[in-house]
Amino acid sequence: MIVDITIIAAKAFLVLFMVLNLAGILGWIERKGSALIQDRIGANRASILGFAGMGLVNTLIADPVKFLTKEDFIPPSGDKFLHTLAPCLALFPALVTFAVIPFGDVLIIGDRMINLQVANINIGILYVLAMGSLGVYGIVIGAWASNNKFSLLGGVRGSAQMISYEIAMGLSIIGVLMVYGTLELQEIARSQGLLIRELLPSWLVFLRPVIGWLPAWGIFLQPLAFLLFFTAAVAETKRIPFDLPEGESELVAGYHVEYSGGKFLMFFAGEFAEIVTAAGLMATLFFGGWQVPYLMRDGFHFPWGGSWLLPHLGVVILQVAAFTIKVVFFCWLQILLRWSVPRFRYDQVMRLGWKMLLPLALLNVTITAIVIVAAQ
Amino acid sequence: MNASTWIFYILSTLLIITSLMVVFLRNVVHCAMALVAALFIIAVFFVTLQAPMVGVFQVLIYAGAIMVLFLFVIMLLNPTTRERGGGVWWNFGTVLALLLGGLLVPLLSNSESARDPLVSTELFGSPEMLAKSLFNDFVLPFEIASVLLLVAIVGAVVLAKRER
Numbered sequence: 001m002i003v004d005i006t007i008i009a010a011k012a013f014l015v016l017f018m019v020l021n022l023a024g025i026l027g028w029i030e031r032k033g034s035a036l037i038q039d040r041i042g043a044n045r046a047s048i049l050g051f052a053g054m055g056l057v058n059t060l061i062a063d064p065v066k067f068l069t070k071e072d073f074i075p076p077s078g079d080k081f082l083h084t085l086a087p088c089l090a091l092f093p094a095l096v097t098f099a100v101i102p103f104g105d106v107l108i109i110g111d112r113m114i115n116l117q118v119a120n121i122n123i124g125i126l127y128v129l130a131m132g133s134l135g136v137y138g139i140v141i142g143a144w145a146s147n148n149k150f151s152l153l154g155g156v157r158g159s160a161q162m163i164s165y166e167i168a169m170g171l172s173i174i175g176v177l178m179v180y181g182t183l184e185l186q187e188i189a190r191s192q193g194l195l196i197r198e199l200l201p202s203w204l205v206f207l208r209p210v211i212g213w214l215p216a217w218g219i220f221l222q223p224l225a226f227l228l229f230f231t232a233a234v235a236e237t238k239r240i241p242f243d244l245p246e247g248e249s250e251l252v253a254g255y256h257v258e259y260s261g262g263k264f265l266m267f268f269a270g271e272f273a274e275i276v277t278a279a280g281l282m283a284t285l286f287f288g289g290w291q292v293p294y295l296m297r298d299g300f301h302f303p304w305g306g307s308w309l310l311p312h313l314g315v316v317i318l319q320v321a322a323f324t325i326k327v328v329f330f331c332w333l334q335i336l337l338r339w340s341v342p343r344f345r346y347d348q349v350m351r352l353g354w355k356m357l358l359p360l361a362l363l364n365v366t367i368t369a370i371v372i373v374a375a376q
Numbered sequence: 377m378n379a380s381t382w383i384f385y386i387l388s389t390l391l392i393i394t395s396l397m398v399v400f401l402r403n404v405v406h407c408a409m410a411l412v413a414a415l416f417i418i419a420v421f422f423v424t425l426q427a428p429m430v431g432v433f434q435v436l437i438y439a440g441a442i443m444v445l446f447l448f449v450i451m452l453l454n455p456t457t458r459e460r461g462g463g464v465w466w467n468f469g470t471v472l473a474l475l476l477g478g479l480l481v482p483l484l485s486n487s488e489s490a491r492d493p494l495v496s497t498e499l500f501g502s503p504e505m506l507a508k509s510l511f512n513d514f515v516l517p518f519e520i521a522s523v524l525l526l527v528a529i530v531g532a533v534v535l536a537k538r539e540r
Contacts, residue, residue, distance in 0.1 A: 123429055130440060198539025
């Protein structure tokens with residue numbers, strides 16, 4: 001009993017610790033990466049005894065100290081309670097969503113099997129969507145409580161945008177759920193350990209030598225769904241090219257105009273935690289999660305024959321490392337995107353969401369259903 | 377009293393407090409946020425009653441979508457203070473609430489289930505059970521309800537669209 005609770009608490013702490021730290025490091029990648037893209041030097045002012053560490057001292061030590069020691073200003077005509085509550089509402093959903101994302105298969109210590117996932121609930125993907133839908137409140141409440149017209153405009157834009165893209169996001173996942181036949185993220189990750197040749201129906205068997213060696217990852221089975229999910233997930237994080245709620249050139253900073261100090265840091269950390277969570281979902285749903293191609297529970301088994309057996313601990317370390325690499329890759333991809341493309345106009349954002357992503361997602365669901373029925 | 381019963385009573389207390397806040401707070405936005413909290417707690421109830429799917433839909437649809445639209449309207453109209461209580465409707469509501477409450481007390485005190493609120497016999501709210509009852513047992517009512525909603529949506533779009 002005590003051991004079980006300790007294990008669950010340790011897993012929860014580990015995931016929270018990793019997400020928050022990755023969010024912090026992403027801040028550094030964003031500042032130095034954007035400098036690289038724009039041919040600047042980037043953050044290099046702060047140093048400890050002459051050690052600047054490529055701007056690490058600046059972004060990981062000087063910035064947080066500056067945020068936490070700044071004056072926390074609440075607009076006098078704003079709502080004091082809701083102004084304080086809003087950053088918590090923005091950070092909370094981004095952090096708790098990672099609880100259902102598996103970061104490894106099972107770790108066996110003695111006769112105890114530890115599922116490498118904080119909460120194994122049988123409706124995992126719906127939990128993700130439900131928590132994502134709560135993310136709107138941080139923006140709406142923060143915008144309203146500031147009693148600032150730029151904030152309010154940003155909040156209205158943000159809530160409309162997030163509700164619109166939630167629909168496209170939910171529908172793009174449905175194709176994946178139909179293919180793997182479960183709502184549980186750990187089961188989805190496990191199913192992606194199969195090879196495509198094991199899934200091919202008899203009338204497609206001639207494709208076996210061509211694509212049979214590929215692992216059954218979501219990207220190969222549902223490529224359109226990945227593009228739709230990626231677009232919708234980037235739109236949910238409210239960053240360029242979808243940064244209309246902030247709209248620096250016309251709304252100053254949108255919904256967090258009136259925030260300073262630690263509360264602004266919470267909005268900021270919430271945004272980066274959302275990036276990490278979105279990356280974790282992309283990796284889990286479409287890129288095999290913790291799967292390494294051809295790695296089974298006892299080692300590698302290659303489709304062209306031959307195998308390379310590994311000890312259990314080695315397998316687990318490889319899986320967790322693979323998951324981490326995938327998550328970091330998708331975080332990096334989102335940051336690269338943010339500094340490479342111009343932003344949309346607001347009507348273009350709405351048109352993209354409702355008139356392109358939504359019909360394409362419905363088309364994807366229809367085609368997937370036809371193929372599944374034909375394969376039976 | 378086991379752990380789940382304790383959780384039930386703690387959540388119930390919180391639910392009653394937040395529901396009272398919905399009615400009695402002065403600021404309309406505060407009321408709306410209290411309603412969000414109440415809906416969220418109800419979702420937790422569904423999860424503890426072996427119906428996780430219903431609980432998630434409670435959050436997804438009520439707390440996550442409908443209340444956002446409520447807030448949207450409240451924020452754009454921006455009512456500064458709410459109307460004072462009193463008048464015919466206030467009295468009518470009070471009498472009705474007392475009657476309903478009085479009706480519930482004998483019903484609940486007689487039934488067996490009131491003693492252990494969290495005992496449920498079967499897993500009802502799992503995705504499999506829900507899908508089975510929706511798409512096998514009640515497929516016709518389900519489809520009729522969907523068509524009705526579709527008609528309502530199309531009607532709303534037609535009414536809202538301006539003539540060019």
